[in-house]
Amino acid sequence: MPYDLQVNGQAHRVDVPDDMPLLWILRDVIGLTGTKFGCGIAQCGVCTVHLDGKPVRSCVLPVAAVGPRAITTVEGVGETPQGRAVQQAWLAVEVIQCGYCQSGQIMSAAALLGRNPRPDDAAIDAAMAGNICRCGTYPRIRAAIKKAAGLPTEHV
Amino acid sequence: MPTRQHGPHAPAYGLIEPDDLSIPSRRRFLIAGALMMGFAGSQKAWAQAKGLGEQPTLRAITPGGPDKGAAFAGFAPGGFIRIPREGKVTFIIPSVEMGQGIYTGQAMMMAEELEVAFDQVEVSAAPPDEKLYSQPILKSQATGGSTSTRGAWKPMRQAAAAARTMLIAAAAQRWHVAPDQCFADQGRVYCRTNGQSLPYGALLDAVAGQPVPQNVPLKKPGQFKLIGRSPQRLDTPAKTDGSAIFGIDVRVPGMKIAALDICPVPGGRLKRLNDKGARLVPGVVDVLRTSNAVAVVGDHFWAAYKGLQALEVEWDQGPRANVNTKGIREALVNAADTRKPIVGGVIGDADRAMADAARTIEATYDLPFLAHATMEPVNATVHVRPDGCDIWVGTQAPTAAQGQVAKLLGMRPEQVMVYNQYLGGGFGRRLVPEHIVQAADFARQVPYPLKVIQTREQDIRHDLFRPAYHDRIAAGLNGDGLPVVLTDRITGGSVLGDYLSPGLPDGTIDTDAIEGAAETPYAIPTVRVDWIRENAPVKVNWWRGVGPTHNVFVIESFLDECAHAVGQDPVTYRLKMLANNPRSRNVLKVAARQAGWGKSLPPRSGMGVSLHDSFGSHVALVCEVHVTPAGIVQLRRLTAAVDVGVAINPNSVIAQIEGGVVFGLSAALFNEVTFTDGRVDQGNFNDYRQIRINEVPPFSVKLVESEEEPGGIGESGTVSAAPALTNAIFAATGVRLRKLPIDRELLMEKGVGDNVIGGTAGVAAALTRAVLP
Numbered sequence: 001m002p003y004d005l006q007v008n009g010q011a012h013r014v015d016v017p018d019d020m021p022l023l024w025i026l027r028d029v030i031g032l033t034g035t036k037f038g039c040g041i042a043q044c045g046v047c048t049v050h051l052d053g054k055p056v057r058s059c060v061l062p063v064a065a066v067g068p069r070a071i072t073t074v075e076g077v078g079e080t081p082q083g084r085a086v087q088q089a090w091l092a093v094e095v096i097q098c099g100y101c102q103s104g105q106i107m108s109a110a111a112l113l114g115r116n117p118r119p120d121d122a123a124i125d126a127a128m129a130g131n132i133c134r135c136g137t138y139p140r141i142r143a144a145i146k147k148a149a150g151l152p153t154e155h156v
Numbered sequence: 157m158p159t160r161q162h163g164p165h166a167p168a169y170g171l172i173e174p175d176d177l178s179i180p181s182r183r184r185f186l187i188a189g190a191l192m193m194g195f196a197g198s199q200k201a202w203a204q205a206k207g208l209g210e211q212p213t214l215r216a217i218t219p220g221g222p223d224k225g226a227a228f229a230g231f232a233p234g235g236f237i238r239i240p241r242e243g244k245v246t247f248i249i250p251s252v253e254m255g256q257g258i259y260t261g262q263a264m265m266m267a268e269e270l271e272v273a274f275d276q277v278e279v280s281a282a283p284p285d286e287k288l289y290s291q292p293i294l295k296s297q298a299t300g301g302s303t304s305t306r307g308a309w310k311p312m313r314q315a316a317a318a319a320r321t322m323l324i325a326a327a328a329q330r331w332h333v334a335p336d337q338c339f340a341d342q343g344r345v346y347c348r349t350n351g352q353s354l355p356y357g358a359l360l361d362a363v364a365g366q367p368v369p370q371n372v373p374l375k376k377p378g379q380f381k382l383i384g385r386s387p388q389r390l391d392t393p394a395k396t397d398g399s400a401i402f403g404i405d406v407r408v409p410g411m412k413i414a415a416l417d418i419c420p421v422p423g424g425r426l427k428r429l430n431d432k433g434a435r436l437v438p439g440v441v442d443v444l445r446t447s448n449a450v451a452v453v454g455d456h457f458w459a460a461y462k463g464l465q466a467l468e469v470e471w472d473q474g475p476r477a478n479v480n481t482k483g484i485r486e487a488l489v490n491a492a493d494t495r496k497p498i499v500g501g502v503i504g505d506a507d508r509a510m511a512d513a514a515r516t517i518e519a520t521y522d523l524p525f526l527a528h529a530t531m532e533p534v535n536a537t538v539h540v541r542p543d544g545c546d547i548w549v550g551t552q553a554p555t556a557a558q559g560q561v562a563k564l565l566g567m568r569p570e571q572v573m574v575y576n577q578y579l580g581g582g583f584g585r586r587l588v589p590e591h592i593v594q595a596a597d598f599a600r601q602v603p604y605p606l607k608v609i610q611t612r613e614q615d616i617r618h619d620l621f622r623p624a625y626h627d628r629i630a631a632g633l634n635g636d637g638l639p640v641v642l643t644d645r646i647t648g649g650s651v652l653g654d655y656l657s658p659g660l661p662d663g664t665i666d667t668d669a670i671e672g673a674a675e676t677p678y679a680i681p682t683v684r685v686d687w688i689r690e691n692a693p694v695k696v697n698w699w700r701g702v703g704p705t706h707n708v709f710v711i712e713s714f715l716d717e718c719a720h721a722v723g724q725d726p727v728t729y730r731l732k733m734l735a736n737n738p739r740s741r742n743v744l745k746v747a748a749r750q751a752g753w754g755k756s757l758p759p760r761s762g763m764g765v766s767l768h769d770s771f772g773s774h775v776a777l778v779c780e781v782h783v784t785p786a787g788i789v790q791l792r793r794l795t796a797a798v799d800v801g802v803a804i805n806p807n808s809v810i811a812q813i814e815g816g817v818v819f820g821l822s823a824a825l826f827n828e829v830t831f832t833d834g835r836v837d838q839g840n841f842n843d844y845r846q847i848r849i850n851e852v853p854p855f856s857v858k859l860v861e862s863e864e865e866p867g868g869i870g871e872s873g874t875v876s877a878a879p880a881l882t883n884a885i886f887a888a889t890g891v892r893l894r895k896l897p898i899d900r901e902l903l904m905e906k907g908v909g910d911n912v913i914g915g916t917a918g919v920a921a922a923l924t925r926a927v928l929p
Contacts, residue, residue: 017438020458028413028456033405034398036580037457038531039612043841046531074398087396091388094807097815098255099395100402100531100580125850132841134531134581135255136818138852140811154854 003063007032008076016063023047023058026073034074034103038132045131048104048111049073053080055111057130074103082113082148089148097135105131109145118149231360233319233368235288236266236312241357245272245343250282250289250297251304252552253391254582255815256870257808258304260389262312264382264804268375269316271340272356274387281576284554284569298553300587300698302771302868305804309866310374317372325369326362327354377802377863386807391578403550403577404535404609411537411605412441414451414598415460417469418610418618421834422695424448424474433466443467444598451598457609473834476693481830484692485522488626492647497686498665500646501674504682509641513632517721521629521710522895523648524828525692526622526699527836529844532580533615534591537607538599544571546605549592550579557589561596583819584698588620588655613839621829622699623649624692625706629714632682637722638732641682644673644710649691651698662689671703672875676711677740677769678733694831700819701874704770709824709896712766712879717892726765726883727753739799739864740769743776746797746858751778758782760905761792762887766879772867774799774860777817777876780853781884787903789825789885794855796876801864809869810857816873817855822847824878828897 005012007030014029026032026049035058038046042057049058050072077083086109089095096102105128112119112127119127124145133141146153230240238246247266251258259279267277282289286297292311293303320340327345328335337349346353377384394400419425431443434452439459444451450469454460510516537548538561545565551557554574562569579586595608610618625648632641652668653660660666665687674685699705719729727748734741744767748754753763761782768775780792796813803809826845830837838844882893891902 016456017458017462020456024456024458027405028458031407032398033401033407036402036531037404037533037609039841041612041840041842044531044612074396078397090396091392094386094389094392094811096255096389096392096395097257097811098531098579098581099391099400102395103398106396128849130848132531132846132848134529134583134819134822134846136815136822136847136852137811138818138847138849139814139855141849 003066005030005063005066005071006068007071008073008079009070014063018064019062021059022049022061022063022066022071025063026058026071032073032075036100036103038101038104042130043132044101044104045108046101046104048107048131050077050107050111053111053114055108072107074106077107077110080110080114083110085148086110086113086144089144093140093144093147095137095140095144097137101131101133101135102137105133105137105141109141109148112145113149118151119145229360231319231323231356231363233322234315235282236315237270237319239319239356239360241360243357244276244278245270245356247277247279248282249279250291251308252281252299252550252554252576252579252582254299254550254552254579254586256304256812257389257391257805258299259391260387261305261804261808262308263390264387265308265312266316268380268382269313270320272343274382276343277390279390282554284558284574286555296553297555298587299582300552300584301702302871304868304870305866306772306868313374314372317374318369321369321372322363322366323356323359325366326359330354330359330362383802383804384806386805389808395578401577402532402580403537403548404532404580406537406548406577406607408537408539408548408605411607412453412455412602413457413460414444414453414606414608415457415464416608416610416614417450417452417464417467418614419448419471419474420617421471421473421477421479422618423476424834425472426450426469427472428468428470430468433468434463437463437466442602444601446594446597449594451608453602453606477834479693479831479834481832484624484694484831485626487692488624488647488690491688491690492626492628492645495688495690497645497688498663500665500670500685500687502684504641506641506643506682506684509682510630510632510643513640514635515633515722516630517633517718518628518630519714519717519894521625521627521713523625523627523706523709524896525624525694525830526823526827527616527619527829527838527844528581528583528585528699529616529841529846530579530581530583530585533610533612534585535607535609536592536595537605538592538596539605540565540596540600544573545596546573546575547592547596548575548577550577550586551589551592552579552582552584552586553589556587557592560589560593564593564596565600583700584622584702585619588697590620591618612841616829616839616844617836619829620654620695620697622706623651623696627710629710631714631718633718633722637718637724638729639678639680639715639718642680643684644707645686645688646670646673646707647688647690648706649694649696650689651696651702653689653691654696655698668703670707672705672707672768672770673711675769677737677767677774678715678730679736680733700816701770701871704768704875705820705871705878708766708768708770708875709878709882712768713882713892713894716764716879716883716886720886725754730765730767737769739774739860739862740767740776743767743774743797743799743860746860747776747778747795750797750856750858751780751793751795753778760784760888762884762889764880764883764885764887766876766883768872768875770872770875771869772801772865773869773872774867775813775872775876777873777880779877779880779884781881781888783885783888783903785905787900789881789898789900789903791821791851791853793853795858796856796873797858797860798869798872799860799862799864800869801862801866803859803862804866806859809859812869813857813873814855816869816871816875817877818847818852818873820874820877821881824881824896824898826897
């Protein structure tokens with residue numbers, strides 16, 4: 001069935017099954033591979049994208065549920081002020097190791113700053129606990145979110 | 157396509173085609189054929205060189221590139237360095253980038269001696285070629301065991317220093333001055349007498365005639381411009397905007413994507429398959445089978461995955477269908493009771509020292525099987541053609557992948573090309589190419605490139621696991637309470653035996669099984685460490701921290717037991733055994749001081765420490781925890797002190813300690829792989845849970861200044877984690893945990909269990925068992 005999707009400001013018409021998760025449309029149909037596959041059951045967060053600025057796990061989001069909402073992926077999030085600030089802070093703090101989870105981390109962090117420009121530790125925990133990082137970059141993720149928000153941080 | 161020719165000088169690290177340095181998608185189509193011939197040629201040259209007794213040293217670096225027919229027109233001194241007429245210098249990095257920052261670290265080593273600024277360099281993954289890229293410590297082109305920095309430290313700097321010397325000589329010749337009147341800096345050669353300068357790219361013709369210098373002196377620590385600083389990592393910018401390509405992200409023209417159904421019991425076979433339903437699923441293009449798996453191939457992963465649901469499959473479960481964790485555990489204990497051990501390390505007469513000791517103490521420790529659970533599930537994209545095979549994958553062992561796939565396909569290794577990509581985590585998972593061979597086994601049935609992706613459940617259930625262990629440790633203490641003798645009898649499977657292709661002969665010690673126990677940081681006069689090989693019917697593999705992760709947990713927990721048994725402070729107790737080990741002594745003191753060791757803490761809170769010298773580095777970790785009445789362990793603060801010798805990129809060293817510790821804590825707190833009827837019980841992050849950001853406390857890492865040779869660091873933090881954690885739990889609760897992962901029920905306050913989980917009787921009994929004698 002054909003769907004018209006708005007991805008990073010661009011229109012894409014895709015002809016896919018109704019139950020196909022957005023993740024695989026982004027990766028295998030549209031060719032945006034920055035959004036990752038990790039668990040397939042919304043446990044790890046590496047597939048996080050934004051729908052109208054809100055974070056969703058694209059691995060369990062059927063295309064039929066997307067509707068007219070604007071999709072933003074890690075490839076496009078740098079066009080938003082929060083996304084740009086997060087990406088810059090991620091580099092300044094040198095958060096990233098293997099990097100596989102970081103698209104999702106960056107998307108969750110950018111969405112957090114979109115709704116809470118000055119998050120405290122509890123707010124960071126609440127927003128980021130759905131994103132697993134096996135390299136253990138959590139202390140730096142916390143520091144980088146604070147840096148992106150212009151808050152003081154004790155790390156690095 | 158140009159054929160590779162080699163002169164009388166065999167290349168030190170060989171040469172790859174320049175197009176191989178460009179983007180992966182371009183490489184594959186333009187150059188694969190030429191590469192194969194290139195490798196064949198270089199192997200011949202290697203054989204000649206070997207005949208002359210040459211090793212991959214500077215001697216074999218030939219100016220201008222050894223192969224005149226190659227398309228690369230720049231200066232190619234050996235296998236690591238490519239200097240073009242214009243643009244950035246490319247360093248070809250033999251170690252794979254899996255998050256540890258080695259692309260940056262090895263590039264920094266070479267940039268330092270080549271005298272180029274770090275924004276003048278870029279890196280490329282080395283192609284598979286043992287002759288050119290075999291790593292001196294592992295003696296193989298593989299990345300693991302925290303060996304990449306140590307292995308590269310001398311040869312890479314030597315290669316770059318020789319190249320710099322040749323460029324300086326070329327410029328001096330051009331200016332008719334003595335080379336000592338010239339110097340190099342930021343990619344240019346300068347002349348002190350005439351004031352002129354030339355970029356390296358302008359010296360390519362002149363450099364071709366320069367002799368290859370021998371024994372160029374390397375810089376001393378005080379002379380470093382780049383080493384010891386922390387420039388932006390080369391790989392991280394592309395990892396912030398989604399442009400970095402991991403193995404799973406590779407897209408090649410005509411590619412199809414496969415989802416698998418794999419026999420749930422290893423060793424089982426496909427018995428019956430009805431694929432009619434699957435073939436009717438829109439987007440499904442093929443259904444393929446091997447002896448123990450079925451692949452549904454689709455235009456996209458979702459079609460393939462939907463097709464899987466429509467398969468009717470019956471498996472012959474095979475001989476391992478009765479494998480259960482309980483049986484494996486019993487076999488380990490039985491082996492420890494009855495079997496004769498293989499001696500690992502002996503100093504003195506342990507039996508006699510034990511008999512003479514003022515006091516003896518002993519304990520038994522048990523460790524679980526562990527999966528790797530890299531964030532990127534294993535995958536491989538394979539294109540088998542009549543004349544060769546291309547593989548796009550992130551692997552820690554590109555030549556092993558090449559060789560095993562070649563064997564499967566009946567090809568020569570040089571017909572199989574591996575295009576290594578970023579690895580979405582390694583941790584040992586990607587040292588064994590089983591899943592790559594599996595992908596090739598499907599791909600050879602079709603003409604198109606095939607990407608095979610395992611689901612998270614398959615990645616965990618069909619992993620090769622860190623072995624389970626059952627260890628019996630004992631010490632004899634002197635009148636001051638210090639150990640005068642330590643014995644450690646380790647029982648478990650052999651990773652080395654599974655990893656080495658001929659296996660490990662019976663009666664041979666597996667050095668990995670005893671690493672971290674046979675040698676400790678401490679001066680203990682009499683030691684006996686031995687090993688009983690008890691291979692479970694489960695395939696095992698390297699896991700982050702390898703031998704030391706297992707053994708240091710036992711040693712550091714047990715020494716903590718000894719300290720408490722004689723009423724001594726665990727830090728002071730360790731310091732008394734470190735008189736001859738100033739580096740370890742220092743990190744222990746620094747970590748304790750930074751952590752505020754000894755300060756008073758709230759009830760059910762405590763600090764624990766661990767110390768080890770693994771991979772050439774010295775690491776002390778203090779972990780502070782609070783244990784809730786319900787037995788939940790809350791991490792409060794982590795403090796590490798590290799002496800890695802020269803820290804090439806200090807920020808990366810700190811990051812590896814942070815990440816390695818968190819990785820180890822996650823496993824110690826939560827992880828165990830268990831088996832029921834031959835099947836792995838865990839499958840995804842719901843039941844193989846990982847630590848999350850809300851569970852990780854503030855973490856400070858103190859790097860100790862040092863000019864010693866650099867040690868490895870990628871696994872050190874993982875080694876430190878579990879014993880510091882359980883020692884802290886003991887300090888907080890008085891409960892000694894001798895089995896991982898931690899058992900929360902053992903940590904409940906008496907009576908609390910009535911209201912939480914289970915009954916008090918079991919908890920009380922467990923507490924009685926667990927608390928120190």
